[in-house]
Amino acid sequence: MLIKTGVPTEGDIQRVTPSPERMAGGPVAVIECFQKIPCNPCYLSCKQGAIEEFKDINDLPGIDHGKCTGCGICIANCPGLAIFVVDYTYSDNEGLVKIPYEYLPVPEVNSRVAALNREGQEIGTARVVKVQRIKGQERTPVIWLAVPRDLVMSVRNIRVGGQQ
Amino acid sequence: MLKTDIAIIGAGPAGLNAAISAASMGAGVLLLDRDEFVGGQLIKQTHKFFGSREQHASTRGIDIAGLLHEKVKEYKNIELRLGATVLGYYPDGVITAEYQGRLLKIKAQRYIVATGAAEKSLPFPNNDLPGIYGAGAVQTLTNVYGVLPGQRVLMVGSGNIGLIVSYQLMQAGVEVAGIVEAAPNIGGYLVHAAKIRRAGVPVFTSHTIKEAYGDSVVQGAVIWQLDEKWQPVPGTEKDIKADVICVAVGLTPLTELLWQAGCKMKFVSQLGGHVPVRDENMMTTMPDIYVAGDVSGVEEASAAMVEGKIAGLCAAASIGCSTGEFDELRSRALSQLAELRSGPAGEKIRSGLKLLV
Ligand SMILES: Cc1cc2nc3c(=O)[nH]c(=O)nc-3n(C[C@H](O)[C@H](O)[C@H](O)COP(=O)(O)OP(=O)(O)OC[C@H]3O[C@@H](n4cnc5c(N)ncnc54)[C@H](O)[C@@H]3O)c2cc1C
Ligand code: SF4
Ligand code: SF4
Numbered sequence: 001m002l003i004k005t006g007v008p009t010e011g012d013i014q015r016v017t018p019s020p021e022r023m024a025g026g027p028v029a030v031i032e033c034f035q036k037i038p039c040n041p042c043y044l045s046c047k048q049g050a051i052e053e054f055k056d057i058n059d060l061p062g063i064d065h066g067k068c069t070g071c072g073i074c075i076a077n078c079p080g081l082a083i084f085v086v087d088y089t090y091s092d093n094e095g096l097v098k099i100p101y102e103y104l105p106v107p108e109v110n111s112r113v114a115a116l117n118r119e120g121q122e123i124g125t126a127r128v129v130k131v132q133r134i135k136g137q138e139r140t141p142v143i144w145l146a147v148p149r150d151l152v153m154s155v156r157n158i159r160v161g162g163q164q
Numbered sequence: 165m166l167k168t169d170i171a172i173i174g175a176g177p178a179g180l181n182a183a184i185s186a187a188s189m190g191a192g193v194l195l196l197d198r199d200e201f202v203g204g205q206l207i208k209q210t211h212k213f214f215g216s217r218e219q220h221a222s223t224r225g226i227d228i229a230g231l232l233h234e235k236v237k238e239y240k241n242i243e244l245r246l247g248a249t250v251l252g253y254y255p256d257g258v259i260t261a262e263y264q265g266r267l268l269k270i271k272a273q274r275y276i277v278a279t280g281a282a283e284k285s286l287p288f289p290n291n292d293l294p295g296i297y298g299a300g301a302v303q304t305l306t307n308v309y310g311v312l313p314g315q316r317v318l319m320v321g322s323g324n325i326g327l328i329v330s331y332q333l334m335q336a337g338v339e340v341a342g343i344v345e346a347a348p349n350i351g352g353y354l355v356h357a358a359k360i361r362r363a364g365v366p367v368f369t370s371h372t373i374k375e376a377y378g379d380s381v382v383q384g385a386v387i388w389q390l391d392e393k394w395q396p397v398p399g400t401e402k403d404i405k406a407d408v409i410c411v412a413v414g415l416t417p418l419t420e421l422l423w424q425a426g427c428k429m430k431f432v433s434q435l436g437g438h439v440p441v442r443d444e445n446m447m448t449t450m451p452d453i454y455v456a457g458d459v460s461g462v463e464e465a466s467a468a469m470v471e472g473k474i475a476g477l478c479a480a481a482s483i484g485c486s487t488g489e490f491d492e493l494r495s496r497a498l499s500q501l502a503e504l505r506s507g508p509a510g511e512k513i514r515s516g517l518k519l520l521v
Contacts, residue, residue: 002354002358003349003350003354004348004350004369005361005367006350006354006357006358006360006361006367007358007361007362008358032355032358035354035355035509036507036508036509037214037507037509038216038466038503038504038505038506038507038509038510039215039221040216040217041217041222044217045222056503056506056507057216057503057506057507058506058507058510077222078222078355079211079212079355080214080353080355080356080358081355081359082355102335103334104335104337116362116363116364117362118361118362119361119362119364120362120363120364120365137222139224140212156362157362
């Protein structure tokens with residue numbers, strides 16, 4: 001259970017996963033924020049109006065995946081680092097995952113890094129496609145990772161180089 | 165004797181906001197802090213804050229300190245003195261401070277005490293070994309002075325401080341061996357917990373530290389599981405090697421000045437210990453003393469900032485300062501505060517405040 005382990009369960013993840021049709025339609029945000037806390041920058045940062053207005057600052061974020069373009073601006077603005085963008089249309093056998101990454105060194109574009117799941121276990125290799133710096137949140141780079149398609153909903157962190 | 169309208173003790177988020185609000189009402193403000201820099205806890209906080217935009221959510225704590233400092237500088241009627249430790253409050257309404265090796269006497273019409281909170285410690289065998297720190301000390305060493313406390317840290321406590329300091333240590337290149345939490349559930353925000361879990365750090369809920377060990381410095385700890393009645397279960401011991409044990413088991417308000425001044429105090433465990441009884445305007449039972457921030461109940465910077473605003477506005481109004489906007493500013497701040505505390509995460513604070521205000 002999330003509150004005991006800190007790792008969201010499969011059920012938790014399912015509830016916030018976009019529909020298969022939407023996933024097939026290109027990049028889209030997955031908001032892995034499961035607890036009511038007084039926080040709302042995700043809503044304020046989304047220019048597309050995809051994240052519903054908070055009636056109460058403690059609300060859970062609600063997202064209209066149809067309006068979301070997968071731009072990733074919310075990724076760097078979420079103080080909980082709880083938002084990811086997934087894209088199943090990246091290539092025939094690879095999908096894209098965009099993650100916030102606040103460790104040094106920042107990986108080099110085209111380098112290969114260890115792909116980690118929500119428990120920090122290594123589950124494969126990812127190729128760094130791009131390092132995106134969102135305006136005003138330059139110190140939370142958004143790393144674009146190409147990973148095998150079946151790992152798109154599992155990869156949520158990376159390990160770069162010799163770092164433990 | 166220095167004379168001023170309002171003297172504010174502590175230049176953390178609460179004191180800085182109190183100073184800005186009181187000065188915007190036209191009051192002369194003397195802002196004192198014992199540290200050499202403004203910001204209080206904020207300067208150690210390299211992570212992005214929660215809360216709402218109005219309280220600078222998504223901005224890193226240290227940057228919030230900078231923003232507030234700039235704002236303070238805009239006011240000619242705020243005098244800031246750093247390195248000034250307030251020592252006592254006297255019955256004639258005078259406070260004393262140690263400042264650059266001198267003793268200052270200060271007489272203000274109103275005082276706003278915004279001294280923050282101090283860390284609690286935890287008793288366990290060998291907890292006096294070198295290498296066992298409070299989380300605040302670890303944060304100060306790492307984030308303010310750039311000194312790593314060690315190579316492998318065992319964190320005790322999974323509240324927001326334990327979770328965030330673990331994250332910051334990893335960012336600094338220190339390994340975190342695990343987080344030990346006596347309660348059955350993680351105490352801090354789950355988004356913070358998820359962040360350190362996906363970096364591979366285990367969280368041992370329903371566990372406590374049995375003992376630390378090491379010859380002359382700490383070399384590790386034995387932890388064990390707790391049952392539903394919080395009793396340790398023999399046979400569940402785990403040995404965890406670490407050269408630092410970081411204790412993050414909560415804060416308690418720094419209230420000495422308030423006790424000494426004779427403010428009525430009350431023990432409210434939800435607020436971290438003894439806290440001053442005060443009204444909605446943050447006035448204590450002494451009409452010349454207001455409070456704001458963690459000293460009035462351990463909470464969050466977002467709440468501390470809004471309380472600071474309320475205390476600043478109301479203390480200034482109480483000595484006859486006025487602006488046309490006072491009522492509106494005050495009621496907006498009060499509703500912001502209510503909103504921040506309205507969710508499940510604010511339940512503890514709400515129940516504590518019921519006993520107090
Ligand atoms: C690791 C960590 C993470 C946190 N994360 C968040 C977060 O994400 N969001 C959030 O909203 N809050 C967060 N907080 C909480 C927040 O930092 C505090 O609630 C807030 O700083 C309290 O503000 P304050 O002004 O009351 O006290 P402080 O910030 O503690 O400031 C008190 C000031 O008073 C000064 N002082 C004390 N005694 C004297 C004296 N006798 N004379 C002169 N000066 C004195 C001190 O030097 C200090 O500068 C976090 C705290 C920690 C430790
Ligand atoms: S990815 Fe872009 S469009 Fe989608 S929710 Fe985030 S900010 Fe809005
Ligand atoms: S900004 Fe992030 S942590 Fe805050 S409510 Fe939105 S998703 Fe949750």
